[in-house]
Amino acid sequence: MKIIILGAGVIGVTSAWYLNSLGHEVIVVDRQPEPGLETSFANAGQVSPGYSTPWAAPGLPMKAIGWMMQRHSPLVIRKRIDFAMFRWMEQLLKNCNAHAYDINKGRMLRVAEYSRDCLDALREETGLTYDDRQRGLIQLFRTEKQIDKAYHDMKLLSDSAIPHELLNVNQILEHEPGLSHARGLLKAGLYLPGDQSGDAHIFTQRLAKMAAAKGVTFLYDTTIKGMDAAADEVMSIRTSKGHLRADAYVVSMGSYSPLLLRPLGVHLPVYPVKGYSLTLPLTDESHAPLSTVNDETYKVAITRLGNRIRVGGTAELTGYNLRLSPDRRETLELSFSELFGGGDLSAATYWTGLRPNTPDGTPVIGPVPRFSNLWLNTGHGTLGWTMACGSGRILADMIHGRKPDIPVLDLSISRYR
Structure with missing residues (x-):
């Protein structure tokens, strides 16, 4: 499957890594000249x-x-x-x-603990240091x-x-x-x-380089202008370098995600x-x-x-x-x-x-119900670095049709209905 990921921060890059590992053709698009130059650049450095x-x-x-x-x-x-x-x-x-606090904290702990384990496994697999x-x-x-x-x-x-x-x-x-x-x-x-x-910026840059060596395409200096949709699916992405088309699309643009989704009638509370x-x-x-x-x-x-x-x-x-x-x-x-x-x-x-x-603290990971080929991996707040690897793997498993290792039904945008 050909998949376009919008955003080359730590969430977008980890999503690309795990999707590529499952055999998918992955393209990552970002307006910056390199990965990890916005929210992932100089955060507190805690995987907590x-x-x-x-x-x-x-x-x-x-x-x-x-x-x-x-x-x-x-x-x-x-x-x-x-x-x-x-x-x-x-x-x-x-x-x-x-x-609500107990429910939300329990969800956050579930994702964060799983993500730490995924990071440990990734570090052992690749030898990545940061x-x-x-x-x-x-x-x-x-x-x-x-x-x-x-x-x-x-x-x-x-x-x-x-x-x-x-x-x-x-x-x-x-x-x-x-x-x-x-x-x-x-x-x-x-x-x-x-x-x-650890340094999330160094991690993102080094993992992106490894992903590129495995076949992931990164389109930098490419501004995302909007999404074209018809009926129940997204048809293409409008960018400063023309239209891009794929079988599935992942929005991982951090705080800018709701601005991209709003014209489609998707209201993301981020x-x-x-x-x-x-x-x-x-x-x-x-x-x-x-x-x-x-x-x-x-x-x-x-x-x-x-x-x-x-x-x-x-x-x-x-x-x-x-x-x-x-x-x-x-x-x-x-x-x-x-x-x-x-x-x-x-x-x-x-x-x-x-x-x-997000208002409840939990990230939004999963499909957008209105569109059969649109997925979200965003809304991680202060815990993007903490939850990055787990979120990327959860999303990859869902898109691939494989059951994730932890419960995920309460992570999607549907919980705000």
Whole structure:
């Protein structure tokens, strides 16, 4: 079968890899000159199935109000008239209850755990390296209230048989001695030994090169303008280089996916949530992470990537605006300076990207009911890197007609009906 994948980020490239492995002819189309240059370029670097948690949680509305009063808020909502944002926020709020939270977190954990296993198998099969480490993740708590909330998440982790441990401060420092000078800030930490880290951009570029060597065609510098459909199937893709035709089409364009689908009457509840990161050179091993930590107070992730440190986080609802905000940089620098400090912030590269978030936190993977040859693999939010390999393999199995290894019926767009 000839299959066109729209988008050459980590989701599109992993989808191409697994479809090619099943014998399909695959073409990947992207407007950028290389793979992985948008949302996959400089994310937090965490492969964190144990940290897979939906934003929509009990108490979020009150938290959000409190955050609005803080200078270094984890969440910023820019004032603007945006009906797509209003609809998305309405759906998000409908998921802010205990029942929906447990369902959504369970789905996310299922996909993320499977994806981590697929990544392990892929790394063993190919020998692929990407500044990767398999040393776990620690979620750092600075208040008793944060610890109390963690007990509920720990129950869900136990229900999903995911290894975890609540650490005291001394135990945290055994895993991450670079936090020693921040001892007074810490109360406890949730250790997730199965989590990993690595550079998603390097991974995407190297896997794309391997896929190309196996026969996958990559069409770069090609802008996707729209889709032509008739009756119940997509007929072609309109691009800056003409029409492209195939037997099946996969939309993996992250935050831009709903814009492409809307003219077809397909309403995908994905909205861009802007995130930021700093990438700085390592200057002092004794004040740097060995693996990866999450600062629960500022919702900031700090990850070791070879001789670099990646500091990523914050969330901003501002549409498709990619302007670099100085105040967001201050929050990242504050978290890093308080916890570690073993990197040169003056030499940091500052970056922003748009995370494709669904209101329930779960990605959208599967067929579009109205069209027999249209498939989706998008909406992974902050967990695109975490869920990439599993999502790509799930999609490939479904298109190929093979039963996926995990339940997938509740991952498709049909759950929003």
